[in-house]
Amino acid sequence: MERKNLVAIGVVWPLISFAFFFGLWELAGWWPISVAFPPFSKTLLALLAMIADGSLPRAYLSTFQPLVIGMVLCGIAGIGFGIGMGLSRAVEWFTLPIFIILQAAPMAAIIPLITYLYGIGLTSKVLAVVFLAAPVIVMNSYKGIRNTNPSLIQMCRSFLGTKRQEVVKIVLPHAGALIFAGLRLGLAMGFIGVVIAELLITPTGIGDLITYHSSVADYPEMFAAIASIIVIAALTIHGLERLERTLFPPEIRGS
Amino acid sequence: MPGDAIVEIRGIGKIYETGVEALTNVTLAIPPGKLSTLLGPSGCGKTTLLKIIAGLIPPSAGEVWVKGKKVEGPGQERAFVFQDFALLPWANVLRNVAFGLELRGVPRERRDEIARRQIAEVGLGGFESSYPNQLSGGMKQRVGLARALAVDADIILMDEPFSSVDEQTRRKFQEELLDLLRHRQKTVIFVTHSIEEAAYLSDQIILLSPRPGTVSRIIHPNVERARSPDEIRRDKNYLDTVDEIWQILKHYVA
Numbered sequence: 001m002e003r004k005n006l007v008a009i010g011v012v013w014p015l016i017s018f019a020f021f022f023g024l025w026e027l028a029g030w031w032p033i034s035v036a037f038p039p040f041s042k043t044l045l046a047l048l049a050m051i052a053d054g055s056l057p058r059a060y061l062s063t064f065q066p067l068v069i070g071m072v073l074c075g076i077a078g079i080g081f082g083i084g085m086g087l088s089r090a091v092e093w094f095t096l097p098i099f100i101i102l103q104a105a106p107m108a109a110i111i112p113l114i115t116y117l118y119g120i121g122l123t124s125k126v127l128a129v130v131f132l133a134a135p136v137i138v139m140n141s142y143k144g145i146r147n148t149n150p151s152l153i154q155m156c157r158s159f160l161g162t163k164r165q166e167v168v169k170i171v172l173p174h175a176g177a178l179i180f181a182g183l184r185l186g187l188a189m190g191f192i193g194v195v196i197a198e199l200l201i202t203p204t205g206i207g208d209l210i211t212y213h214s215s216v217a218d219y220p221e222m223f224a225a226i227a228s229i230i231v232i233a234a235l236t237i238h239g240l241e242r243l244e245r246t247l248f249p250p251e252i253r254g255s
Numbered sequence: 256m257p258g259d260a261i262v263e264i265r266g267i268g269k270i271y272e273t274g275v276e277a278l279t280n281v282t283l284a285i286p287p288g289k290l291s292t293l294l295g296p297s298g299c300g301k302t303t304l305l306k307i308i309a310g311l312i313p314p315s316a317g318e319v320w321v322k323g324k325k326v327e328g329p330g331q332e333r334a335f336v337f338q339d340f341a342l343l344p345w346a347n348v349l350r351n352v353a354f355g356l357e358l359r360g361v362p363r364e365r366r367d368e369i370a371r372r373q374i375a376e377v378g379l380g381g382f383e384s385s386y387p388n389q390l391s392g393g394m395k396q397r398v399g400l401a402r403a404l405a406v407d408a409d410i411i412l413m414d415e416p417f418s419s420v421d422e423q424t425r426r427k428f429q430e431e432l433l434d435l436l437r438h439r440q441k442t443v444i445f446v447t448h449s450i451e452e453a454a455y456l457s458d459q460i461i462l463l464s465p466r467p468g469t470v471s472r473i474i475h476p477n478v479e480r481a482r483s484p485d486e487i488r489r490d491k492n493y494l495d496t497v498d499e500i501w502q503i504l505k506h507y508v509a
Contacts, residue, residue, distance in 0.1 A: 154311050155341035158329045159355035159406065169358070173345050252345040252386050 038220040046220035047228060055209065056228065063205030063229075066122055067194040070129025074186055078137035079179055085138070086145020086175070087167065096142075103135035107193070111200045125197040125204075132193035133186040140182025144175025177248035184240040191233040260284035261322060261410065261442050262308060268316035268467075269303055276467040277303045281317070283461060283470060287409075290436060290443040292453040294500065295463030295471075296507045301446045302338075302414050304468065308444060309335050309412050321410065334403035336413040340395040342387040348374060349383040351398050355406040366405075373401040378431065393424035400432075410442045417452065429456060430484045437480070450504065454478070454496040455487060462500065465507050472503060 022040045029039025038046075050056040081099075084091040111128055118124045148171050156166045198207020206229050213222035262285035269278040277300035285291050293301040306312040308319050310328040319326040321333065329335075334355065342351045349370050350357070356366035374383055377397040387395055396416055403411050417425040433456060436443060447453055453460050454476050464471040476496035478487055487493055 149341075151337055151339050151341040152343065154306075155335070155337060156358065158309055158311055158333075158335040159358050159402075160329055160331065161358040165358055170343070173343070176345075250388075252388070 036217075036219050038223055042220040043223045043227065046218075047224035050209070050221060050224060056225070059205045059209045059225070060232075061205075063194055063198060063207070065205075066125035066129055066197065067190055069122075070126045070133060070193065071187060071190050073126070073130055074133045074137050074190070075183060078134045078186065079141045079182075082138040082141025082179070082182070083145055083172075083175075085142040087171070092142075095138075099135050099138045099142075102131065103139060107132050108196055108200065111196065115201050120202040124201050125194065128197035128201070129190045129193040132196075133190040136189060137182045137186035140185070141175065141179045144178030144182075145171055147178070148174045177244070180244050180248065184237060184244060187240065188233065188237050191229070191236075195229060259287065261287035262444070263320040264304075264308065264317070265320070266317035267304065267307060267314045267319065269300065269307065269312070270315045278307075278314075279467040279469050281463075281469055283473075285442060285444060286459065287442050288440045289458035290445060290456055291459040291461060292445045292447060292457040293461050293463060294447060294450070294453045294504075295468060296465050296504065297448060299463040299465050299507075300468030301448075301463055304463075305412050305414050305444060305446050309333055311335070331406070332408050333410045333412060334406050334408035336396070336399045336403050336411065336416045338415045338418055340387070340392075340399045340419075342395060342398055344387055347384045347386055348379060348390075348398055351387065352401045352405055355402055359406070369405050370401070373405045374398075376404070376435070377401045391424070393420045393428060396420055396428070404435075404439075408441075410444065413443060413445045415446050415448070417447075417449075425452075426484075432456070433480065433484075450497055450500045454493055454500065460496075460500065462503055474499065 025040040025043075027039075029037055029042065047056070081091075081095055085095050086092075107128070110131060111124075114124050114127050114131075118127060152170050152174065153166060156170050161169065194205075195207060198205050199211065203211045206225055209225040210222055213219070213225065262283075264281055264283040264285075267278055267281040268276075270276045281304060293304060295301050303312060307314045308321075308326070310319075310326050310330060310333070321330065324330075343354065346354070349367060352373055353361075353366040353370035356369060361369075371383065374380060377400055379394060379397050379401065382390065382394065387398065390398070396419075399416070417428060420428060429452065445453075445456065455478075457476060460474040460476060461470055462472040462474065463469065474496060477492045478490055478496070479492075480487065482490075
């Protein structure tokens with residue numbers, strides 16, 4: 001009985017919250033606060049129409065290309081670099097400043113430079129994703145490795161563990177949760193990167209939908225495109241967060 | 256130096272990179288099958304000395320010999336019990352206890368069988384699949400002890416193993432430790448800052464002076480251990496030993 005109540009609360013309150021938010025949006029659209037601000041109902045209809053005529057799915061197919069390629073590159077090379085920096089002072093000395101600068105730099109300012117060097121194709125867009133996502137992935141992996149409990153390392157050595165066993169059985173599992181969190185934060189940055197790239201380099205995919213509909217004053221379509229990328233990014237990140245909690249529940253995490 | 260010592264410590268000194276001199280000219284013999292305690296004020300280098308014996312820290316001067324061989328690093332004949340337990344949080348009790356054997360490449364079934372036996376012996380039967388964060392401090396240290404016993408080392412090095420364990424658990428644990436050691440003929444080197452603990456458990460108490468630590472006195476408490484724990488705690492020799500140690504240590508406490 002109580003369980004049922006909890007489930008009901010877990011479903012009902014978010015629904016009320018959504019209804020309230022979309023209701024306000026609807027009102028504001030009819031007010032109207034601006035001609036460029038469509039009500040929720042029109043935006044929703046535009047969204048459904050764009051799904052039905054295939055323009056939205058096509059746009060995502062092209063947006064996901066640089067995003068997926070960039071994230072796979074970051075996942076492999078970024079975690080690799082982070083682990084390398086955590087394990088070796090030489091790699092740390094060489095690479096750490098680069099990633100600290102990358103993390104602090106406003107990336108949108110670098111995009112024209114990337115375009116100048118690599119043109120307007122897929123390469124530039126992948127690079128935009130990588131430049132935004134890599135720093136947090138690398139830094140999290142690096143910190144995960146560096147924060148290994150020194151007592152566990154001593155324990156491994158005292159029971160005659162080799163250097164290899166120390167890395168495989170202590171350091172990497174210890175860093176696992178932080179590395180995964182880095183991937184999740186990196187993906188959030190990757191979404192930003194791909195949209196910036198599609199708006200600033202050449203309009204393709206979802207960036208194209210936003211720019212095109214804005215230029216011909218199809219505001220419901222423009223808003224639908226913007227809302228769709230926000231929803232997709234938020235749902236993906238939320239999904240990863242849940243996966244993270246399943247894979248690394250608090251009771252098995254390192255201190 | 257007595258010839259039958261299992262561990263010989265010869266002129267050990269340790270100066271840390273920071274310039275702090277932790278130990279100077281420590282010379283000691285540890286008899287086999289007995290419990291020796293390193294006791295002293297905090298900062299006297301007890302733990303440093305224990306870790307040097309374990310081969311985890313290299314000494315700046317002197318040598319440690321274990322069973323006639325010079326210590327160059329950790330070895331099969333020594334097992335360490337850590338003050339902060341040093342358990343893998345992502346591994347259950349069974350894997351933690353078997354971890355020393357896992358590192359040595361003992362096959363899964365064999366090491367699990369040994370680990371199960373040790374877990375039962377330290378009184379943790381039924382907790383094999385629990386994770387360290389689900390256990391109390393006393394239970395965690397039992398896991399640490401079982402892990403050290405599982406590799407069947409002759410010498411067990413214990414670094415303040417009961418310091419993060421509450422008082423009642425500690426007493427029970429001490430009694431069980433004595434019981435276990437009586438059966439196993441292990442050599443134990445034990446670091447503590449508790450006078451009562453040292454007097455209650457030890458065959459030999461090595462009193463260290465404050466930094467830089469050196470051997471200030473060696474005491475052999477003549478406590479009859481075959482008797483019950485409560486009798487030991489009322490034993491005249493036990494009480495005399497506690498008093499004797501306190502008379503020396505109180506000069507070190509500023």
